[in-house]
Amino acid sequence: MASAWIAMFATLLLAFVNGTKDEVHTSPSVEVHTSTPVVALGSPVTASCVIRDDCPLIKGKAIHIVWHLNQRLIPSSPAAANESGGNSAAANESGWISTVLYSVANQSGWNSTVSIPSFTDTRGYLTCCVLHTFPCQIVGAVEIRAGFPPPAPQNLSCLTNLTKPETLSCQWDPGQDTHLPTQYTLHTKIRDLQESNTYVLPPGAHHYRIPRTGFVLFSEIEIYVKAVNALGQATSTPLLLEPMKSAKFDPPKVLKVQAEPNRYGCLRLSWCLSEEQAWVTIVSLEVRQKTANSKQWSEEPVSVPRLVRQRPMEVCRLLHGTEYHIQIRVRYHQSPWSEWSNSNAAVTLERAPTGRLDSWMTVSGEQRQKHLSVHLLWKPSKQFRANGKILSYVVSLQKQPTKKGQLCVTLDSHCVFQLPRRARKVFLSAGNAAGASSPTEVEVFQHRALAAVSDVNVLPHDERSLLVQWTSIHSSSVTGYVVEWRPLWKMDPSLILFDHIDRNQSSTLISESIEPYKPYGISVYPRYKDGIGLPQTVEAYSRQKAPSAAPNLRVRETFYSRIELTWEEIPLCQRNGIVQSYQIFYWNEQGNTKVVTAELEKRRVVLGELNPSSSYKAFIMVSTGGGSLNGSEVTLKTEPMDVLAIIMIVISSGVGLSLLVIISVLACFSTHERLKMCFWPMIPDPANSSIKRWTTSDSMQDIPPVQDMQESSLVYLSHLSLMDLPKKGLEKRGGQITDDSWCHCSDTSDLGESICGSPHALSPSYLGSHQHSVPYATVVFDSPYSSQPPSQSHAYLRSESTQPLLEDELEEPSSPKEYQNVPVRGTSGEQVSFRECQDDGPGKGELYTLWDDFPLLRALAINDIQSET
Structure with missing residues (x-):
């Protein structure tokens, strides 16, 4: 049953396509009606579906009728269903404002109606379905089309074709699409014959060719187009024309072009129409021309109205002695112009050239030379007329050129010749078969140091x-x-x-002779x-791009740590622009890449800081103002470090070290006194001292102040020291150690005499323990020695020298700044302080007892006592 209903629905759709009935009966049991099958776009549409009770689908069954538009379900409205017992639908996606559907059951069957307030589809199928199983069963359908009435056709034009078969071709613009099938008909009416014709066009055609039997060439004909569809009809504005005046001729033929005898600047041409149109006697004609070396035709063709066929015509106001190419075209009255004819050429009569030539001269030559080398260039000025084919240009020293005064005869636009230094002018003239032009005077300017731009x-x-x-x-x-x-x-x-x-x-x-990517x-x-x-000269390009070729890298020298590369300059024809940079990219086997930019003038580069016996790869990139190009990749390898290189490094290092040593020695000699004091300080010799002759001024001048003394009074130092004794100066005599050099004192030192002559000389045990050094000390006074009061005590400071000063058993890590309370050991073994010794007055025994522990001070005291006596 379902398959039967589907077949019936397919038959229904086929009937919609082939017909426009407002009522379609799918079966005697179902009827679908619509108000109209074609409506204006946006108009309301109403349809109804009647199912009689003899339909097998509704017998003894509860059914539900639904509607579809182009397979879209039209939903029902609950309110309308309650009022009518059927279905209702509100606005949906199709833009319907209100759609009411209702189904009514009566004695004869079911009746369902649908109303669409605005039909927006250009073509739609409205189907009635019975829903009691899934899917629903289509019981009826109707096709509805929507569109616009046809607009009036526009721009109607007709053109007569005189070539057999002769026709009158008309075409028009249909205007806006109606979305409906539209029928166009072409209507003609010949006024003189009162004859009318109607031509029906096939669907979609907007042009038509009227056969020769439907018009007369020299009689007016009225033509219009009528458009008709289901919603209305429209007619174009009538076109009234004479077919001959709308005829487009075939291209004519130029038979011959030749120069007019004794008429300069004129050409005479013969022409004809095509064979099919040769019967036409009078036409209008246009001529255009161009010179042989020109690419553009004349902008304004020459018009010749109402020319009798086969009659030759003249074209004048042309250049003398110039080859011209001629073309023509024709028309009848105001009809369209034909296409241009074939081209034919001829040369006008020649005359002697007129006007002057523009010239430019460059002069070179040394002052000692009798002749100058001259390069003369020329070109036609705006006033120059060749008036024929130029046969030669003559450069002469005389205004009226003769063979004797001619410097140059050429067909080119330049000439190089030798000119006497005394010459100040030359004359340039152009000649053809008819004669020579008036000479152009060219001044000769030698090079002078005049200012440049x-x-x-x-x-x-x-x-x-x-x-x-x-x-x-x-x-x-x-x-x-x-x-x-x-x-x-x-x-x-x-x-x-x-x-x-x-x-x-x-x-x-x-702009003359300028090409892109070329240097000028x-x-x-x-x-x-x-x-x-x-x-002032510059190099320029009208347009630049990347070079066509890159230079090839060449290895000039190879070392163990650097490689020198060089390359040739790119040819001018391959640069395609001004070279702005050369960049060398190189990398080692680990892929570490470096870039070096080379100088443009040198075209060489040195790759430095390379590893010996290592391989590298490199390529060059050349850049212009329009792009860059990479060259071929090359493989480089550094040299190993040979013995010669190592020797050179060692020699250079040795030379550098030697220079450093020499400079240091020279510096030392220039400051030898300071260095001597730093490395070999001057140690005072007690044997050569003159303490007795100390004065207040001497002590103040020689003794530097001590900054770390706690006392506020001045400190005076004796600066007495005993230097190391030479080994050869010590001799053994009878088991006693004596110092000849020590005891060999002169009378220039009272201290030396006191020490040498003192009965308290150094004991052999002391000398044995200190054979190579002599103890020394410094005596500190509160005031100059000569002004010391007898009752004032003296202070003794230990020397900071590394040389031993006292016996081993008397040395201490450090000594106080003042020794007034330091206990000393006397001869009887009791300890006696320095202050107590001074307070005992002039008693010498106690003083000698103090000096036993301080041999140097004892010598000073002895010398002092002897000096007092």
Whole structure:
């Protein structure tokens, strides 16, 4: 049963496609009705579904009817269902404002109605379904289409084709899409014949060709288009035309072009129409031309109205002796122009060239030479007319050129010749088959040290032009400037170009023979009344890119710790820009990469701090203003450290050390007194002292103050010391040790005499224990020795020297600053202080008892006593 209903629904849909009935009966038991199958887009739509009681789906069953639009369920509204006993739906995603559905059961069956306030689909299928099992069963359907009425066709135009078969082709703009099938018909009416025709167009066609039987060439015809669909119809504005005036001719033919005899600057051409259109007698014609070396046709063609067919025509106001290519096109009255004809060429009659030539001269030569080397360049000025094919340019010393005075005869635009130094002018003229032009006078300016322009700057304007700027010279003697440019990758002098610039200008745009990625040398010369200034030249590119090739690295020298690399300069034709930097990338086997930037002028680099016997890899990167390119990778290897290198290192180290030692020795000799005092201090010799002749002024001058004394009074030191005795000075005589040098005292030292002559000389036991040193001490006084009062006590300080001062049993780690209370041992074994000895007065026994423990002081005392006596 389900399969049967599906087949029935498929048949129903097929019926919707092939027909537009407002009522579709799927079976005698079901009827679906709609108000209209085609509505305006956005209009309301109402449909109903009637199922009779003889339908097998509803017999003895409780059914539920639902509606679908393009397989979308239309939901029901509970309120409407309560009122009508059926289903209702509110607004949904399709934009419906209110949709009421209801189903009513009566004696004859079921009736369900759906209302859609705004139908927004351009085409939809509204289906009625019975829902009592899943899925629901479709019992009826209806197709509804929505769109717009057709707009009036616009821009109706027709064109007559005179080529067989002759037709009148019309086309128009249909306007806005109606979303509905629209039928277009083309209507024509020939006024003279009162004949009308209607042509039905196939669906979707917006053009039509009217056959030759449907129009007359020289009779007016009225044409319009009518559009009709289910919602309405529209008609275009009628077009009234004469088919011949709307005819587009085939391209004509240029038969021959030739120069008019005795008419300079004119050409005569013969032409004809195509064979199918040769019957036309009068047409309008246009001519365009271009010179042989030009790529652009003339912007304004020459019009020739109402020309009789097959009659030749003239084209004048052309250049003399110039080859021209000619084309024509035709039309009838205001009909469209035909396509351009074939091209044909001819040369106008020649005349002698007119106007002057622009020239530029460079002069070179030393003062001692009798002739100058001159390079002269020229080009046509704006007023120059070749008036034919130039056969030669002549440079002469005379205004009227003769073979004797000719310096150069050439077809090129430059010439190099030798000129006598005394010459101040040359004359330049151009000649063709008809004659020669008036000579152009060119002044000869030798090189002079005239001021040059400054701040020349060249900027790319586009790929084919350069903007040259400079700072003008503010001088009344400047008459103008000359800008010269030439390709640097070619040394052909014929490629040098120039331009004259007014003195008030400071920039110019050059575009002749400029190519991208090519280097050009741009020079700016100031022109003075009496000469040409020095040039300022820069290199420029209209556009840059990465170089086409990178240089190859070559190893120049290899050492154990460095490698020197070099490379050749990139050819100019492969640079593609101004080289800005060379960078060398190199890395060791561990991948540690370093970069070195080389100087542009030197094109060499040294890779330093390398390891001996190690392999490295490197490549060069060359950069321009437009990009960079990496060169090929090369492998490098450092040399091992050989014996010669080690010897050189050792020698250089030894030489450096020797120089350091020599410098140190020289420094020592320059300050030998200070060094001598540091390493060999002067130790006072008691044998050569003169304590007796001390004075207050002497003691004050020689004795430095002691800063660490606690007493506030001045401290005076004796500075007495005994130096080490030489071994050879000690001799053994009869078991006694004597010091000849010690006892061999002169009368210049009272202390020496006292010690030598004293009965309290050093005992042999003391000398035996200190054979190589003599004890010494320092006597400290509260005031100068000569001013010491008898009752004032003296202080004794131990020497800080490392040499022994007293007997081993009397040495102590440290000594107090004052020895007034230090106990001393007398001859009888009792301890006697230094103060007590002084208080006993002039008694000598006690004093000698004190000196037994201090032999040096005892000698001083003895000498002092002897001096008093």
